[in-house]
Amino acid sequence: xxxxxxxxxxxxxxxxxxxxxxxxxxxxxxxxxxxxxxxxxxxxxxxxxxxxxxxxxxxxxxxxxxxxxxxxxxxxxxxxxxxxxxxxxxxxxxxxxxxxxxxxxxxxxxxxxxxxxxxxxxxxxxxxxxxxxxxxxxxxxxxxxxxxxxxxxxxxxxxxxxxxxxxxxxxxxxxxxxxxxxxxxxxxxxxxxxxxxxxxxxxxxxxxxxxxxxxxxxxxxxxxxxxxxxxxxxxxxxxxxxxxxxxxxxxxxxxxxxxxxxxxxxxxxxxxxxxxxxxxxxxxxxxxxxxxxxxxxxxxxxxxxxxxxxxxxxxxxxxxxxxxxxxxxxxxxxxxxxxxxxx
Numbered sequence: 001x002x003x004x005x006x007x008x009x010x011x012x013x014x015x016x017x018x019x020x021x022x023x024x025x026x027x028x029x030x031x032x033x034x035x036x037x038x039x040x041x042x043x044x045x046x047x048x049x050x051x052x053x054x055x056x057x058x059x060x061x062x063x064x065x066x067x068x069x070x071x072x073x074x075x076x077x078x079x080x081x082x083x084x085x086x087x088x089x090x091x092x093x094x095x096x097x098x099x100x101x102x103x104x105x106x107x108x109x110x111x112x113x114x115x116x117x118x119x120x121x122x123x124x125x126x127x128x129x130x131x132x133x134x135x136x137x138x139x140x141x142x143x144x145x146x147x148x149x150x151x152x153x154x155x156x157x158x159x160x161x162x163x164x165x166x167x168x169x170x171x172x173x174x175x176x177x178x179x180x181x182x183x184x185x186x187x188x189x190x191x192x193x194x195x196x197x198x199x200x201x202x203x204x205x206x207x208x209x210x211x212x213x214x215x216x217x218x219x220x221x222x223x224x225x226x227x228x229x230x231x232x233x234x235x236x237x238x239x240x241x242x243x244x245x246x247x248x249x250x251x252x253x254x255x256x257x258x259x260x261x262x263x264x265x266x267x268x269x270x271x272x273x274x275x276x277x278x279x280x281x282x283x284x285x286x287x288x289x290x291x292x293x294x295x296x297x298x299x300x301x302x303x304x305x306x307x308x309x310x311x312x313x314x315x316x317x318x319x320x321x322x323x324x325x326x327x328x329x330x331x332x333x334x335x336x337x338x339x340x341x342x343x
Contacts (some may be wrong), residue, residue, distance in 0.1 A: 001221040002338035003252040003328070005036060008215045009342040013048070015212040016280035020049055020203065022185040027074060029205030030065065031057030036216075036332030037209065041340065046211075047118060053093075055203050059086040066092070069206040074179075076203075078113060078121050079105055093141050097121035102134040110135075111179055113144045114164050117155070120146065128171040135173075142177030142201075149182055150265075158187045165195060179203055210332055218335065219325035220252035220291060223308060235302040241286070244315040247301055249308050250291055250326055258290060258328070258336040291326040294318050298326075302342060 020026055028051050030042040037045075039056075043065050047052045056062050062073045063086050071091070078097035081104045093109040096102050102110065112131070115122030122145075123131065145164055147157050153217040168175055175198045180188065183202060191200050207272075209214075210282060225248050228234060228241040246305060252258040266272050278288070289300045289309060294317040299313040320326070 001223050001251050001323075003218065003220045003256050003258075003335075004325070005259040005335075005337040005340045006217045006219060007037075007340060007342050011046070012215040013210060015215060016045065016049055019208050019211060023188060023202040023204060025199060025201045026208070027051065027053045027055050027179065027201050028208055029076070029201045031055070031061060031076065031205065032333055033336060035209040036330075036335050036337070037206060037340065039065045040068050040158075042209065047071075053201075055130065055205075059088060059092075061082075062086070062088055062092050065213060072109075074111065074203075074241070079110075094120075095098060097123060097133050099123065099127050099130050101215060102131070102138055106137045107139070109139045109141050111141050111144050113146065114168075116145050116147050116149050116164075118146055122146075122251050124169050128173065132170065133161060140174060141172075141174070142179055142199075144179035144203075145181070147180065147182045147293065157183055158190050160193065161191055165198070177201060192259060205223040216332070218252075218330045218337065220250040220309070220328050221251055222248055222320045222322055222324045222326065224249040225320050225322060237302060239302060241312070245316070245317075246313045246319055248293070248298075248311045248313050248320050248326075250311060251307070251328075251338065252291070252309055253305045253307040255306050255336065256338070257330065258309055259287075260334055261301070262334060289330045292329070293320055293326050 015295060026045040030039055034042045039147050043054065050072060052071050053072045053074055055076055056065055059075055062075050066073060072093055074093045076095055079094045079101045081100060086273065093111055094105055095113055096105060096110045098111045098127060100247055113122045115124050145161055147160065165175065177199045179201050181203045188200055188202055225246050228245060230241055230243050232241045234241060234247055256258060268276055284341060287300045289298050289311055291298055291311055293313055298311045298313055301310040
């Protein structure tokens with residue numbers, strides 16, 4: 001009885017192949033919770049794709065995954081002096097986003113990130129004059145630019161990359177490899193055509209692993225079903241049942257990420273209106289669960305427990321049975337499954 005991630009493996013891998021064809025030389029990204037699949041599984045899939053480099057989020061992730069992936073590991077979090085040293089093999093490449101960081105990694109393999117319109121990490125144009133001397137004592141693997149997902153100002157992602165390519169070239173810095181994020185396939189092709197001497201390598205996570213929504217599905221198993229009548233008290237808080245129905249205990253609680261949600265960027269009137277409506281219902285303890293039964297998302301009977309959730313299914317819906325599985329609409333990047341099953 002578990003929260004299970006089912007994978008249509010053939011379909012999932014066909015999607016990987018399609019993305020790989022669109023982005024020649026892509027660098028798969030495996031970070032956080034491994035996009036819901038776990039680091040070990042994604043390392044295996046990256047190997048299957050023939051990838052020579054796998055990008056990870058942190059040095060700790062690199063240390064965990066190094067025995068599962070035989071190629072180079074690119075750590076995306078920039079190096080900072082004073083960080084906790086983590087023993088790593090020479091095939092690990094560090095990202096750097098400051099001149100001081102470059103000087104702190106003598107002898108190491110490094111990718112230098114430039115400041116994009118994301119304004120998160122990166123060296124500035126003013127840093128370039130100092131970069132020549134700084135890179136003499138490192139093994140430079142290339143430069144990187146991390147681009148925003150949305151461009152509400154109408155700006156062009158390709159033009160932003162070209163701007164940095166021109167600055168780096170004017171500073172007489174090597175342009176043999178440029179790592180990019182969040183470009184469309186046609187945008188990558190435009191860049192490759194304009195700079196044939198540079199190898200552009202797209203770092204891709206979400207689009208690669210989660211781009212085909214129908215290839216994966218979470219399901220929570222029903223552990224218990226209890227009939228209740230209107231007014232019956234139940235649960236930790238002894239609330240009253242609003243009507244006749246069933247209390248359904250299903251696998252999947254807060255330890256799995258059920259009921260936990262990262263804030264979303266809402267655009268448009270309708271999504272904002274739905275957000276307001278959800279917040280209003282929550283103030284009266286009405287929270288919609290991610291579990292679907294009888295064709296509808298069902299309400300939490302009370303806030304999810306650590307490993308299970310209790311749902312309220314009204315009497316006019318089909319009665320769930322122990323062992324049934326309910327589809328759960330969960331965010332891959334915040335979910336921890338009990339088991340993964342290939343179909």
